[in-house]
Amino acid sequence: MSWLLVSLVAVPLAGAAILFAPAMARRGPLRVYGLAVSGLTLALSLLLVATFDYSRSAQPQFEVDREWIPGLGLRFHLGVDGISLPLVVLTALLTFLCFVYLCWGTGREPGQLLAPDSGRPRALVFTLLVLEVGMIGTFVALDLLLFFVFFEVVLIPMYFVIAIWGGAGRRTAAIKFILYTLLGSVVLLLGLLLIWAQTGTLDMVELARAHGAGMARGVQVLAFVAVGIGLAVKTPMWPLHTWLPDAHTEAPTVGSVLLAGVLLKMGTYGFARIAIPILPEGAAAVAPWLGAFAVVGIVYGALACLAQRDLKRMIAYSSIGHMGFVLLGLATLTPTGMNAALFANIAHGLITGLLFFLAGAIKTRYGTAEMPKLGGGMLATLPRLGSVLSYTSYASLGLPGLAGFWGEMLALYSAFQPAPGLPRGLFLAFMAIGGVGALLTAAYFLVMLSRVTHGVPRRRAGASQGAAAAGHPVGVGAHGDQAAEWGDWPWNEARRPVPAGPGSGVSVAEGLGEAKEQREVGGRGEAPVEGRPAAEWPDEEPIDFLAEAGSGDSGTRPEPPRPGPGDLPDIRRYELVAWTPLIVLVLVVGVWPKLLLAVTTPAVQALLGATP
Amino acid sequence: MHIVYPSVLSAVLFSIGVYGVLARRNTILVLMSVELMLNAVNINLVAFDVWLGDRLHGGQVLTLFVIVIAAAELGVGLAIVLAVFRNRATVDIDRLRDLAEGPDEPYAPTAPASEAPAPRRELAETAVRSANSPAAQRAGDRASTGSRGSAGAVASPTEATAPPTDTVEARAETAEPARTDQVEGQAETAGPEAGTAEPVTGQPPPGASATEAPTTEPTVGEPTAGETTTEPTVREKTAREETAGEETAGEKTRATGQSADGGERVGEQPDTRHVRRGGKG
Amino acid sequence: MIQSIDYFAIAPPLILCLVAGLVLLLDAFLPHTPRVRPALGFVTLGGIVAASAFLVAQAAAGRRLGTFCVPADLAASPRPGVQPAGAEPPCSFVVDQFTLIFAGLVLAAGIVVVLLSMTELATGAIPVGEWYFLLLCTLAGAVTLPASRDLVMLVVALELVSLPVFALTALRRYDGRASEAAVKLFLVSIVSTAVMLFGVSLLYGMSGTVFLADLARALTGPVTAPTVVTVGVVLVVAGFAFKIAAVPFHSWAADVYQGAPIPVAALLSVISKAAGFAGLILVLVTALGSQIGTWAPILAIVSALTMTVGNLLAMRQRSAVRLLAWSSVAQSGYILAPLAVQRPEAVSASIAYLVIYAAMNLGAFAVVMLVSRRAARNELDDYRGLAYRSPAAGLTLAFSLICLAGMPPGLAGLFAKVVVFREIVQGSLGWLAVVMAVNTVIGLYYYVVWTARLFTPAPDLERPVRLGRPGLATWAAAGLALGVAVLFSVAPQLVLDVAVLSASG
Amino acid sequence: MTDPVPPFLPPTGQEIVFLLLGVVAAGAALLVVTTKHLVHAALWLVLSFGALAGCYLILTAEFVAWVQVLIYVGAVVVLLLFGIMLTRAPIGRSPDLDSRNRVVAAIVALATAGVLITVVVEGFRGAYTPLEPGPGAAKELGSSVFRTWVLPFEALSVLLLAALIGAIVLSRTDIRPGAGRGADPGGAPPPEDGAQAVPDRDEKASPSLASPPTGRSGGK
Known part of the structure; x- marks a missing residue:
């Protein structure tokens, strides 16, 4: 079965290589193609799950061990154990879902970058597949240098995803991303080389078994700091996080999803796989610092979230807080803490992936992700989207019963009883601060929900008043009150089409009830609203939840451009397909955490087994 | 014979050569200095060979080979120097600055582009560009260091200005005699003047360009001219013009044209004549 | 016959010289039609391939070949200890692993340069016969240099590498910039030669021999006047530092690369540099190994400065060739770094890096050559959207740049850097490793920015750069370089293993 | 070297002559790098090289001395003089032969001299050899060249040929840039080129050498 891991890496790689063939230039097969390759990968990973021997999840299974570059002592050594298995599956799943998001549907929507006129679909598919190679490879590599190679493979595709398909500030964001992570990688490489120079081997299994034997304490500390910095940039740990908000905000939806869902995990996985088991003494020396940075990150992330107005940016900052919990768990150096970290990893991947999908969907609908401009009342205007957003936010803030809870809880719990040798009082303080952070996390998510999903959809009301009063172009006079409140409105200049006439700016005065009513009636085309969203989706096909899709709206659908009150389509089919697995998994993992913990626990214990 | 004597002689000669290489700006003088350094090597080699009684005569043979x-080297070097002279009309190392790193290398890439009419822009651009580089730097040097003290003093009497109705005025840099073989000038960077600068991109008849050549x-x-690539920004250019303006003692010199390279044989002689006439008149 | 000459050993340079003469004759007697130009190019290529074939044969023979050895009756040195009795007489020309690697590198790079020049020459602005003649002379020198085992031969070979390049640079005779570049290269080079020769003379004075092996013996143990040796070493290092454009003798690089025809820039950045490194390694490691305490710290500082200055300057560039020039200066710093480790084995890391660097740099130059034919000023902005206008060129350049940056998927560059890092870390030069790490990031920045430009669509470029038909030759060159770079990416052990074997004996 | 080193004082006759010649050579060299006359520089160079040839003779390196006279004094200086003439250097004083960083150059040179002389004196203070004519004769040296140094000799012949060809091809003015201006990345506009290539041939080929240096003459 050792071919399984190789094929997990090889399938996307081959898929990317085949894209060079001239025949792949046409777009028609391209969408199916991306879906097929990532689907095959997902199937392989599911096969991995099915055939994995759970009774000995502590040992690496499906091992492949070939000599690659003898001059460097580099071996092509792959294997998967209880720690990496969930992450591999998560990667394959998220990638597949990204392709579902991109490829399903009509391909005309703005979020779907494979649209015929949006430029380089082939390049995007290629980039995502290479990204998948790097991500999966990182999780299955059992050779330090090989790990590093895969770790690095991810960078360039991600850079291009941000720099080419990103938002307005993509150039800066991409450069910031790559500079930070590159600097981290180089330091990481130096740390790995130091380990290598001291022990003479690159084999992670062997090194983990040795548990730092053969390395002096000073060397271990030095190596841990170097490796730790490299991984912490990726994670990102608090003072090294500044690349993350920009990158997440500017990246396209799929980029954000993969960045938050998988790439951040590579950092924490590295801690669990390399830094802590291989350098136990270094870890013990640095762990208090790690914990301190972690809790600072938790609180900082939460406070920063409270100050955010951009939804994507807020989710990005929330990632910093969540990864703080992960790091806190790791810093305790106990099996519980490690378990918490690995659990929180997976949970965060699922939840934040979903959150970014949602944020992307909102951004494509509203043209902005600025929460004040969304106007609130999403549950009224877009009930499905609003409810999924609420659900995910609850999961993210750690509502018991959903996936986000266990990670945070376990992490805090493990800080209560850190590994012997670590200052317990300090960790108790960490626990307290972390608890405050958890509360703050809940606070900002609730604030966000109250701003976005609940309340009266102010925006529309304001628009209608202003427009009705003066026949102004929507958004200039209409939002005078809000403009005063929030400053200027960049999207107005950038995206608002010039209204055709005074009448076109008139919008329906719709309160909560009215909106609901209109939706129920399915009355479209009755009142013109501002033309922007309609112009963006001439062919939109909003399906109301499941069966409602064809319930009769479609028959009466007017011709495009169709200025209807359902101007903002609710969840569409491809979005639903892409999100459902995540929604389900968040619930499943939240309800049965043992599913995951049972897999990771033996491996964690094995990794920490010889720690004093 | 004490070997110290030739060794010290060699060290002295070598140092003299080093001084020459660093201090001289005429390429041929630099070559001579390098020859001195090589001779210092030779005397060392011969002395050591004799001292050591090398049966293989490594030292003396190496001396022969070095000679x-x-x-x-000198043969090829002089050929190159002549080629440079052919193209640039100078053998001063300081002046071979077409390829040098500009003081503000991160320039605005399309700065000149917006100022000229589109179809001819490229020509105008190259013209402006080639006109600017060395003159600019020299003007800048002078302005900043002022070390060539005589520049302003000598420059003013030989200034030549075209009739005021012309949009452009010519000025020859005669600050230092050796520099007069380059007609300096600068295509005006503002729009209309760039227009006047560019049409005559072909080679003008030697005599005909007497007044407008600069x-x-x-x-x-x-x-050669089209390939000069030192990239001035507009700001830099205007700064330079200001410098030029100061030098012309209050006269409003709006444009100075320079044939940066290779100017000598084609356009320069008429220009110089013109300039000198103007200077005397 | 006074000396017995092993013609098999000297076959590669000999063939190159003969073909050089042949090209000159052909050029003189064949009619000057456009068809002759590529024909001469093919003759040149044939010569290089033949030389390479002999190289392969030598490698297959697998033994150390030495020729032009000192006659036995003269071998005994007047100075005791220099030439122990019974030792083999030293030879001037030795073919071993070290020689083979460098000669192979030079010849492979030579093929690429010839292919590039076929495009450059296609327009007839440059006299063809003389161009190829000079090119072959340079190659002959560069092949001879790594085989040289005495200072006299080393000096002559180094000069044979340099001198034709002066002429090649200036061969676009009515181009002021080419002449200017040539004059700068020329002056810097002859001054560096003079400096190096002074160092050589001091070393000769201290040891009484010019053979590297004897030098090593003479300078081992207590030396009568260590300061003289030190100064000699410093001067020799300074002389070579010019050749490899190391700081503080780097300032010529960008000007010369920019002014010279692009094939010559490629030649300078790869072949000249390889020759310089070969000489440096031979002199330092083979002859002055005992003085490692003197030169290793110097090299460490020079290396750190070189990579830093090169990278910082490269970051500011807008011109493609200048960027490549400064980046190759920075790469020189990386190549120098392992030499600064006080372990002779570290040399193999330098050699491996050099070989990989050659492949990726030539790939970049080949594409720059393609673009330069259309874009007048060859600025980075001219590369916007190249990957869409010409996917092959764009991807080749992207791969080369990513390789130079040392990131996956450019694994060749990554492994090269890893090897260098490993040597530095093992040699406990922590500070140098950190400096190099920072520099790697700086380098990554500008390489990646350039690469990103390839994939950014050009917003209605004023002068859209279309790649016309720049000739198959350049495409072949690009393909060759790319192929080698990919090969090294997949199987870097090819160069790593070989380099490990050659302890530069 | 194992011989006892005789004292420095009093110097032998050979040493006195050598030192005198050395002073001449160094003094002439100093004038070469400081004189304001370009042509004078070349002439001082002759003197310096000649004195050095004398030094070689005293050091018993006869062959080298004659080669020095032949090649340096005979060829190199003549070449340099030609170069001076062809670049139309003024015959008289030229004020701009030195660049502005003369002081820096002087400091660097003095530092170099200081270091080198100190080191050399320290290193070779005890070096002494009696001078016996013979080993530097042409016969000895020739046999050495052709027994031991054949390979560099041959390489040198290639080098000379390359230099020759290079110098010729660079100086030839009868080859014009061909029709294909495209080789120049400068991308100068082609139409003018075609028209220009023929008529300006004379002007370009010879003129810079023949026509009087109008610009420079003002400097005298």
Whole structure:
């Protein structure tokens, strides 16, 4: 079965290589193609799950061990154990879902970058597949240098995803991303080389078994700091996080999803796989610092979230807080803490992936992700989207019963009883601060929900008043009150089409009830609203939840451009397909955490087994 | 014989050569200095060979070879110097600055582009560009360091200005005699003047360009001129013009044209004549 | 016959010289039609391939070949200890692993340069016969240099590498910039030669021999006047530092690369540099190994400065060739770094890096050559959207740049850097490793920015750069370089293993 | 070297002559790098090289001395003089032969001299050899060249040929850039080129050498 891991890496790689063939230039097969390759990968990973021997999840299974570059002592050594298995599956799943998001549907929507006129679909598919190679490879590599190679493979595709398909500030964001992570990688490489120079081997299994034997304490500390910095940039740990908000905000939806869902995990996985088991003494020396940075990150992330107005940016900052919990768990150096970290990893991947999908969907609908401009009342205007957003936010803030809870809880719990040798009082303080952070996390998510999903959809009301009063172009006079409140409105200049006439700016005065009513009636085309969203989706096909899709709206659908009150389509089919697995998994993992913990626990214990 | 004597002589000669290489700006003088350094090597080698009684005569043979190498180098070197002279009309190292790193290398890439009409812009651009580089730097040097003290004093009497109705005025840099073989000038960077500068990109008849040559960039047609790539920004250029303006003692010199390279044989002689006439008159 | 000459050993340079003469004759007697130009190019290529074939044969023979050895009756040195009795007489020309690697590198790079020049020459602005003649002379020198085992031969070979390049640079005779570049290169080079020769003379004075092996013996143990040796070493290092454009003798690089025809820039950045490194390694490691305490710290500082200055300057560039020039200066710093480790084995890391660097740099130059034919000023902005206008060129350049940056998927560059890092870390030069790490990031920045430009669509470029038909030759060159770079990416052990074997004996 | 080193004082006759010649050579060299006359520089160079040839003779390196006279004094200086003439250097004083960083150059040179002389004196203070004519004769040296140094000799011949060809091809003015201006990345506009290539041939080929240096003459 050792071919399984190789094929997990090889399938996307081959898929990317085949894209060079001239025949792949046409777009028609391209969408199916991306879906097929990532689907095959997902199937392989599911096969991995099915055939994995759970009774000995502590040992690496499906091992492949070939000599690659003898001059460097580099071996092509792959294997998967209880720690990496969930992450591999998560990667394959998220990638597949990204392709579902991109490829399903009509391909005309703005979020779907494979649209015929949006430029380089082939390049995007290629980039995502290479990204998948790097991500999966990182999780299955059992050779330090090989790990590093895969770790690095991810960078360039991600850079291009941000720099080419990103938002307005993509150039800066991409450069910031790559500079930070590159600097981290180089330091990481130096740390790995130091380990290598001291022990003479690159084999992670062997090194983990040795548990730092053969390395002096000073060397271990030095190596841990170097490796730790490299991984912490990726994670990102608090003072090294500044690349993350920009990158997440500017990246396209799929980029954000993969960045938050998988790439951040590579950092924490590295801690669990390399830094802590291989350098136990270094870890013990640095762990208090790690914990301190972690809790600072938790609180900082939460406070920063409270100050955010951009939804994507807020989710990005929330990632910093969540990864703080992960790091806190790791810093305790106990099996519980490690378990918490690995659990929180997976949970965060699922939840934040979903959150970014949602944020992307909102951004494509509203043209902005600025929460004040969304106007609130999403549950009224877009009930499905609003409810999924609420659900995910609850999961993210750690509502018991959903996936986000266990990670945070376990992490805090493990800080209560850190590994012997670590200052317990300090960790108790960490626990307290972390608890405050958890509360703050809940606070900002609730604030966000109250701003976005609940309340009266102010925006529309304001628009209608202003427009009705003066026949102004929507958004200039209409939002005078809000403009005063929030400053200027960049999207107005950038995206608002010039209204055709005074009448076109008139919008329906719709309160909560009215909106609901209109939706129920399915009355479209009755009142013109501002033309922007309609112009963006001439062919939109909003399906109301499941069966409602064809319930009769479609028959009466007017011709495009169709200025209807359902101007903002609710969840569409491809979005639903892409999100459902995540929604389900968040619930499943939240309800049965043992599913995951049972897999990771033996491996964690094995990794920490010889720690004093 | 004490070997210290030749060794010290060699060290002295070598140092003199080093001084020459660093202090001289005429390429041929630099070559001579290098020859001195090589001779210092030779005397060392011979002395050591004799001292050591090397049966293979490594030292003396190497000396012979060094002499031959020096001759070969000199042959090629002089050919290159002549080629430079052919193209640039100077053998001063300081002036070979077309390729040098500009003081503000991160320039605005399309700065000049917006100022000229589109179809001809590229020509105008090259004209402007080639006109600017060395003159600019020199003007800048002077302005900043002021070390060539005589520049302003000598420059003013030989200034030549075209009739005021012309949009452009010519001025020859005669600050230092050796520099007069380059007609300096600068195509005006503002729009209309760029227009006047660019049409005469072909080679003007030698005599015909007597009055307008300085601004019309007579050597754009030269293979060399079009390739100059020092990139001035607009700001830099205007700064330079200000410098020029100061030098012309209050006269409003709006444009100075320079044939940066290769100007000598084609456009320069008329220009110089013109300039000198103007200077005397 | 006074000396017995092993013609098999000297076959590669000999063939190159003969073909050089042949090209000159052909040029003189064949009619000057456009068809002759590529024909001469093919003759040149044939010569290089033949030389390479002999190289392969030598490698297959697998033994150390030495020729032009000192006659036995003269071998005994007047100075005791220099030439122990019974030792083999030293030879001037030795073919071993070290020689083979460098000669192979030079010849492979030579093929690429010839292919590039076929495009450059296609327009007839440059006299063809003389161009190829000079090119072959340079190659002959560069092949001879790594085989040289005495200072006299080393000096002559180094000069043979340099001198034709002066002429090649200036061969676009009515181009002021080419002449200017040539004059700068020329002056810097002859001054560096003079400096190096002074160092050589001091070393000769201290040891009484010019053979590297004897030098090593003479300078081992207590030396009568260590300061003289030190100064000699410093001067020799300074002389070579010019050749490899190391700081503080780097300033010529960008000007010369920019002014010279692009094939010559490629030649300078790869072949000249390889020759310089070969000489440096031979002199330092083979002859002055005992003085490692003197030169290793110097090299460490020079290396750190070189990579830093090169990278910082490269970051500011807008011109493609200048960027490549400064980046190759920075790469020189990386190549120098392992030499600064006080372990002779570290040399193999330098050699491996050099070989990989050659492949990726030539790939970049080949594409720059393609673009330069259309874009007058060859600025980075001219590369916007190249990957869409010409996917092959764009991807080749992207791969080369990513390789130079040292990131996956450019694994060749990554492994090269890893090897260098490993040597530095093992040699406990921590500070140098950190400096190099920072520099790697700086380098990554500008390489990646350039690469990103390839994939950014050009917003209605004023002068859209279309790649016309720049000739198959350049495409072949690009393909060759790319192929080698990919090969090294997949199987870097090819160069790593070989380099490990050659302890530069 | 194992011989006892005789004292420095009093110097022998050979040493006195050598030192005198050395002073001449160094003094002439100093004038070469400081004189304001370009042509004078070349002439001082002759003197310096000649004195050095004398030094070689005293050091018993006869062959080298004659080669020095032949090649350096005979060829190199003549070449340099030609170069001076062809670049139309003024015959008289030229004020701009030195660049502005003369002081820096002087400091660097003095530092170099200081270091080198100190080191050399320290290193070779005890070096002494009696001078016996013979080993530097042409016969000895020739046999050495052709027994031991054949390979560099041959390489040198290639080098000389390359230099020769290079110098010729660079100086030839009868080859014009061909029709294909495209080789120049400068991308100068082609139409003018075609028209220009023929008529300006004379002007380009010879003129810079023949026509009087109008610009420079003002400097005298």
